[in-house]
Amino acid sequence: MTHQILGIIIPIIFIVLIGFAYGKRHRPDMEAANRINVDVFVPLLIISVFADKGSNMMAFMPLVYAVIAVTLIPGVFAFALARGFGFNWKTFVPPIMFKNSGNMGLPLVLFAYGEQYLPAAVVMFVVSNTLHFTVGAWLINPNARMWDLIKNPMILATITGLGIAFLGVTIPAPLVSGMQLVGNTAVPLMLFALGVRLVNMERAGWKIGLISAIACPLLGIMVAWPITQIWDLGKAQTGILILFGALPPAVLNYLVAERYKQQPDLVASMVIYGNAFSVVIIPLALAWVL
Numbered sequence: 001m002t003h004q005i006l007g008i009i010i011p012i013i014f015i016v017l018i019g020f021a022y023g024k025r026h027r028p029d030m031e032a033a034n035r036i037n038v039d040v041f042v043p044l045l046i047i048s049v050f051a052d053k054g055s056n057m058m059a060f061m062p063l064v065y066a067v068i069a070v071t072l073i074p075g076v077f078a079f080a081l082a083r084g085f086g087f088n089w090k091t092f093v094p095p096i097m098f099k100n101s102g103n104m105g106l107p108l109v110l111f112a113y114g115e116q117y118l119p120a121a122v123v124m125f126v127v128s129n130t131l132h133f134t135v136g137a138w139l140i141n142p143n144a145r146m147w148d149l150i151k152n153p154m155i156l157a158t159i160t161g162l163g164i165a166f167l168g169v170t171i172p173a174p175l176v177s178g179m180q181l182v183g184n185t186a187v188p189l190m191l192f193a194l195g196v197r198l199v200n201m202e203r204a205g206w207k208i209g210l211i212s213a214i215a216c217p218l219l220g221i222m223v224a225w226p227i228t229q230i231w232d233l234g235k236a237q238t239g240i241l242i243l244f245g246a247l248p249p250a251v252l253n254y255l256v257a258e259r260y261k262q263q264p265d266l267v268a269s270m271v272i273y274g275n276a277f278s279v280v281i282i283p284l285a286l287a288w289v290l
Helices: 002-026 031-085 089-097 101-113 116-140 146-148 155-167 173-183 184-198 205-231 235-246 252-257 264-289
Strands: none
Touching: 002 101, 002 116, 002 184, 002 264, 031 089, 031 101, 031 116, 031 155, 031 173, 031 184, 031 205, 031 235, 089 116, 089 205, 089 252, 089 264, 101 116, 101 184, 101 235, 101 264, 116 155, 116 235, 184 264, 205 235, 205 264, 235 264, 252 264
8 A cells, every 4th residue: 555655755855856846946936937837748648538538527516516516515514614714715715715736736646546537537627626716716706707717628628528528529549649748747836836836835824824725635534534425436436536636725816816917926835735735635634535
């Protein structure tokens, strides 16, 4: 069991540490790389998985509803925590709800359950990010225009992918291979960028960072576990949902907070502390599900 867990977590930590070491030495500006990843690499990854395994995606529809619940319900408890600790709820609640299903979730599922469950990981990622760029953006900015939300590249990629899956569209194999080649850049670049971001972890915002680092996985698991007891998702999807609940806040929370000027420094602390603490929490979650 220990060997299996280490085999899953070490490759992820290894890439993050490379990013951290490079960031410590060179202090690179990752803004352009992150923008390209969000606008190009991740959308192509989403479309390529739908194009290659679209028919298999339908097998994971129960997971869609479960992920929606594990995303939205913790927000209610997070709102109460924010009021109790005196945090601005618009700053505290979204990072608790929207988890690191890209940087951590995709490689975790891939390493833990293998290539055949990559569609499940993408379903988890797509649902979480669709909610993030619609419900999450609306929570921070109720005046956000729906068209601005819909034209986000990841939302457009999701709509395109769903169209391919539901209509049974066949994409030429060379084109799918090209999209996969580009899309496969997304996950390692996410992990590398996360490592670079960890360089900036400071003592400022430690309180909200520490509380969120504990609350995010705890609330996620508190919601995910009862769902797995009530709803028979199967062994693999049950484990995937528990892992999803245990994930730290998504790096994208910082980008959204920065865009809407919603205390981005405090959100960055939540993201950084949460992802740092995941080095302890994720192995425990893996030990549970495996």
